[in-house]
Amino acid sequence: MSTQTQENYLKCIYKLSTQNIEGASTNAIAKELQARAATVTDMLKKLAEKKLINYTKYKSVSLTVKGNKLALEIIRRHRLWEVFLVNTLHFKWDEVHEVAEQLEHINSEKLIENLNNFLGNPKFDPHGDPIPDKHGKMIDTRSIPLSEAKIGDKLQMTGVLEHSNSFLNYLNEINLLPNQKFTIKKINPFDQSMQIEILKGNTQFISSLTASNILVKCL
Amino acid sequence: MSTQTQENYLKCIYKLSTQNIEGASTNAIAKELQARAATVTDMLKKLAEKKLINYTKYKSVSLTVKGNKLALEIIRRHRLWEVFLVNTLHFKWDEVHEVAEQLEHINSEKLIENLNNFLGNPKFDPHGDPIPDKHGKMIDTRSIPLSEAKIGDKLQMTGVLEHSNSFLNYLNEINLLPNQKFTIKKINPFDQSMQIEILKGNTQFISSLTASNILVKCL
DNA sequence: TTAAAATTTTAGACAAATCTAAAAATAAAT
DNA sequence: ATTTATTTTTAGATTTGTCTAAAATTTTAA
CATH class of the missing domain: 1.10.10.10 (Winged helix-like DNA-binding domain superfamily/Winged helix DNA-binding domain)
Structure with a gap:
């Protein structure tokens, strides 16, 4: 143990x-x-x-192989609890981290298997991070940071690299959440800041620092 | 802390x-x-x-007053988690104790309040024990051990005094669970063992040790 | 009411997780 | 290729929760 x-x-x-x-x-x-x-x-x-x-x-x-397996088990628990907190207990996605840090150490295989079933065997946590299955396998997301995308790209947000409260809260405010689809309209050649269009006519200004912490996949 | x-x-x-x-x-x-x-x-x-x-x-x-408040808070958490494990995750009532012993130490007021709301603000845990509210108040059950009841009493089971796996499992087997109503048919004057009728014609033999660990209220 | 039994506390030790300060090893730079 | 800087490790302490063995206190009983 x-x-x-x-x-x-x-x-x-x-x-x-x-x-x-x-x-x-x-x-x-x-x-x-x-x-x-x-x-x-x-x-x-x-x-x-x-x-x-x-x-x-x-x-x-x-x-080691043994250590890797254990690490993935902890990550599985952490991400499943995050799904529970957001989907079932209506936490906001920027409020779950500290609680999940505690819950991930609860040791009971049955608890995690039953929780997983109750949640419908989810593949991603609320931040877009993939959830390892009970054998440690998880979906390869192949995401890139938004900062590496080009003008005109049609993208879908998959997750974040920065997990701080203030960053997640900021994304909340500008309504940029995992699974959101959008297009890059402009990239400022001077500072790499960009303008993205989330819905028709709803454009949003994104700094290059922010862009480098948002993960997206091309559609 | x-x-x-x-x-x-x-x-x-x-x-x-x-x-x-x-x-x-x-x-x-x-x-x-x-x-x-x-x-x-x-x-x-x-x-x-x-x-x-x-x-x-x-x-x-x-x-002290402070210590009592904290103790009731832990008990509240423990019993709410037991309800969650049984009602939501479909644990059996004799499987929840060890896991709840771990979960009760998770420290987050929001977690417990949201869990309580999700569960529908329950008043009793799966063993019939009352759940303190957030101020530490709980329903006074006024239960007595079955061993103190008399022949002919119409009773309803409210809980148990002994929480061991083997005891709970035994009660499972004889189908004597919280809220079950029954009547005392006979009490053996030699060893205080008793026969109870759960449904018409369904009588059950109970040793005095078992009877002293089952809580009931008179109807 | 004093002696025996039971309970409770003290004293001294140990493992886990942490720290500071100092030494040793490695990496970087002139 | 030495010197300097950085990184890592060792040595020695501290805190928390635990133990054993022995001493102190309280309770029980003859």
């Missing part, structure tokens, strides 16, 4: 490993989890002892 | 205080939580420091 803290480390290493090809460094983990590097080193030794990560002194770490 | 462990101690002290008038003794708490008396003493000091219990060396402890 693993503690909540250890589960959070695994989730963190999983996340960093998908971003950088070179596994996760001690410092990167420390920054992400807001802990000291020394603390991370201590924990890495414990996780290595449990065969959950591959660890060599002074090198970046990676998840 | 209180830790999960501390919340479990409060719940335990609450439970023991409703059973014995004289508060909860160190040994009784130790037995209930399966810990050593020395461990309990250590924890009692910490809870007293937080003004959650009234503690004097070598005396039984009781909850």
Whole structure:
């Protein structure tokens, strides 16, 4: 068995490993989890002892098969609970993260399987992130950041890269949510800001920073 | 803020205080939580420091107003989650306890209020125990153990005193569940065992130990 | 009412997760 | 290719929750 803290480390290493090809460094983990590097080193030794990560002194770490499976299980729980909170309990999508961070550590296979059935076996969470199935498999979304799309592209929003409250809230306000379809009307060549048309005649101004944190797929 | 462990101690002290008038003794708490008396003493000091219990060396402890409020909050969460597990996720009533023990520590007022609304503001959990409202108030059930009822009494089951899996499962098997109405046909004067009639012609034999763990109200 | 039994507390230890400060190893730069 | 900077690890402490063994207190009973 693993503690909540250890589960959070695994989730963190999983996340960093998908971003950088070179596994996760001690410092990167420390920054992400807001802990000291020394603390991370201590924990890495414990996780290595449990065969959950591959660890060599002074090198970046990676998840073992066992660790990867556990990380995906936590992510599955987290995303299913987010669906529950938004669909069933009517939370707004920017209110679910902290609660889901707690709920993801509840340990009961039956709970998660029954919750999954109740929710109708959903494939994506409210932020557009894919939900791993019970074997750890999930849909490959092949999304690109909006900032990489071109003028005239017909797009559909699939998710976000930035999960902060303020960002999600901002998207709420401008009505740009996952699954929303829109077209790029203009891109300002000076600062890469863009104008998008969500519905006929409803255009919206998007800064390049915002665009780089919105995921879309081409239609 | 209180830790999960501390919340479990409060719940335990609450439970023991409703059973014995004289508060909860160190040994009784130790037995209930399966810990050593020395461990309990250590924890009692910490809870007293937080003004959650009234503690004097070598005396039984009781909850302060603040501690009582917190205990009722945990009990509210626990029982609401039990309703959710049985009504929404189709758990059997003897499968919910361990999971609810974990869920009760999730800390989010919005979560509990929205869950309560979703469930339709239920007044009793699946075992017949009353659910405190957000101010800690709950319905007074005025139940008595079946063992204190008399021949000929028309009764309705309201709950149980013993929550072990094996006991709940046994009740399942003999089809004696909360809200079930029945009549006492016979009481054996030698061992206090009884025969009850659930439906016309459907009589059931109940040992005095079982009877003392079933709560009923007279109709 | 004093001796025996039971209960409760203290003292000292340990594992988990964290920290600071200092040392060691690696990476970067002149 | 050394020196400097950065990263990582070690060493030593702290807090929380737990334990055992022994001491202190209270309760029970002869």
